[in-house]
Amino acid sequence: MPRHTHIVKVHHLSLAFPTRHDPNPEPVLKDIDFGIRDGEILGLIGNSGSGKTMTAMAIAGLLPEGAVITEGSIKFAGEDLTAMKPRRRRQMLGSNIGVIFQEPSTALDPLMKIGTNLDEILLTHGMKDKAERRKRVLEMLGTCGFADPEEIYSRYPHQLSGGQRQRVLIAGAALLEPRLLICDEPTSSLDTVTTIQILNLLKEICHKMHMTVLFISHDLSAVRNFCDRVMVMRGGEIVDRDTTQEMLLHPRSGYTAELLTNARLDTRMLGLERATVDYSASPVLVARDITARYDNSSSNVLKGASLEIYPREMLGLIGSSGCGKTTLVKTLLGLMPHGGSITCSDKQTGAVFQDPVSCLNPAHTIEWHLLEPLRAAGIKLTKEERRKRVASALQDVGMSPEYLSRKPRQLSGGQRQRIAIAMSLILEPSLIVADEPFSSLDSSSASEILKLLTDINRERGTSFLLITHNIHIVRQICPRVIVMDKGSVCEEGLTSEVLSDPKSDAARKLLHAESVLHGENYSE
């Protein structure tokens, strides 16, 4: 095969979803023109809906039904992909082009053992010898960082963690050593420590197998850490392209600069002010030696976690996935049976969760949602009082009363999160537990919600337990932080001390991951 400087050449590509009623709709991709150089790692960034995934799927040949390439061509190693017969095109997948998707939890057939699943790829691509296939799969699992490939071979997907599943998916995509690997948001559902591991693995494999990578992400830190060159997409067009260094240091387009600022979630720019905390006052919540386990498991998820939260405090809680953060939240909110003691000065504890979409009932209006906590608490109010209360709750989260009659689907993600916060505020609790309240929001909504939470904390004196994987936020707004590892609190103290001089392994690991990802050392 002749060497090409560009392994993929996308030539003035336009793509649309024509229908019978609208044969010439607004294109989803407009005149995209770029090349991927042999051996490089090309990053593709942009907000959701910018056309990143569509571009990648056009190259892979996995476009959703109804998508039509209206203009242009895609060449892979000199061959025109758009003119290729479907059968040949399909054979390219797996052997020449590998793809890794975003959501490792659902990307594997739940009924099939890992080994069988990977074996099928080799079988499809014509490897007849069973023993040889098995050997190759085990070898690949080993390469992907599994210490015991035999063990993984006979496991089902549900028996693996998110990071392990992503490794399996990488193994599947790289099994036939394709020349191009397309990674569509491969790390966005993983925690920071796992993200680093996965990125390192990708780097290593690409180097070893001489693979070219198209890396799609909205996570700029992952891009910074991984890519040689970056392209920025917006509204179906490529608006900026440069080497990673140049792009991040000297963005040429205003849009790129905006994207960079938002991604940093820079709290200094938001003008956040902390409430002053009196640590001699009696805590609003004291939890001692909390233990908890799930029905189907034989070991405890929480192994004696203890913490206290003081009035007006914004307490940060960090730890990698699986350390028991969310289980702890459940026990504190009384949603789960537990051992140990929890004493709370207030009957009501508010809660805000990660995903504002599934927290709201699509059948009911915003007003109904805001009244729900009152109904649950058995508080009887007159019609007039009720109206006043919901209107002021809405105002507290910066929304006008006209939203009262709307349904959740008519709101944006950020607005839904505001409603969730208003619901937790309506009973005026002295403590609100916020479990990853920013992670499902895009960066500009996330910074607004962050500002809202600090305002509530300062103006109302409400205490917060803020669970987040974003150490940067903790550094900015939490005076005190606790670190969890393997079901208990392994370190706690003033944020400035814990983050500059971590004592525990878990905290050191988290900080290391954070600094690698962001490419800067935060100890100011």
Place this chain on the structure above:
Amino acid sequence: MSLNTRQNLKYAGLKFIELIATLFVVSFLTFAAFSIIPGDTAQIMLGPNASPEQVARLRTELGLDQPLPVRYITWVAGAFTGNLGDSSSFKVPVISLIAQRLPVTLGMSILALIMVIAVSYPLSVFSARRPGRIGDTICSILGHVLFAIPPFVLSLLLIVLASGVLHIFTMGKYAPPEKGFGNYIASLALPAFAIALPKIAMTFKFMRSAIIEQNASEYVKTERSHGLSEARIFLRHVLPNSNVSSITIITLVLSDILGGSLIVEQVFNLPGLGRLLLTAIDRRDFPLMSGMIFYLALITVILYFVSDILASIADPRIRLK
């Protein structure tokens, strides 16, 4: 023994314990219900003109003068060994009455189940492969119509069509299996079809949406990216995953079929368990009633047990729950 096999056996064991426990609850409730209902079996058997001495003698014979717990234990022991006493109206053992009628109901139900699977499966695969196309739309509308018609109305329509217009069926003519298997099946085919039609519609609807849902799932995208052919993805991934939910649906359909057959037998004038049960109720035949209810419950509970085991074989995630 591997971890997965161990989990399988553990799950099956737990389910079996559950089965036994359920059977005891069912037996207790059945017995309790018939102990509370007013009416004395001995009195009913002897008629209104019997003397109190005669009634008392029969009560001793039937064991009705024993205390309730003793009667319960005797009854349960009988139920599990197939000895449920004599029917008070037919004067023959309950178990032989049930055995005599069972081929009608069981044959009809099995036939109906085969029809449901044989028709709804291919149809749902055909429909779900091309949702929204003309074939799918016709199947779906037909499904809605059949789903909405009550079985007894459907039965009447079929009778009019098959015996009145086409002359291929004779009402109330039942051929027992010992007089030729072909005739036996032929005599049950139409009533089985009447039961099956709405269930075909139901199973079709569920299977179709299960396949469509699986088709849209993330792992299908992964398999496509591995270069697998659409046929292979469908047979090896989409279909097995759809089957997980279809096992539950088929179980529900089967217990529905058993219930529906009781009505359809009546319309088609067939000597099955449904008619026996109605006769038993009509004549206040308590031993027969309690025996039949217990055995119907037994069949249902075993059905659910088998379905649970099948589901756990089809889906490894279930064993862990």
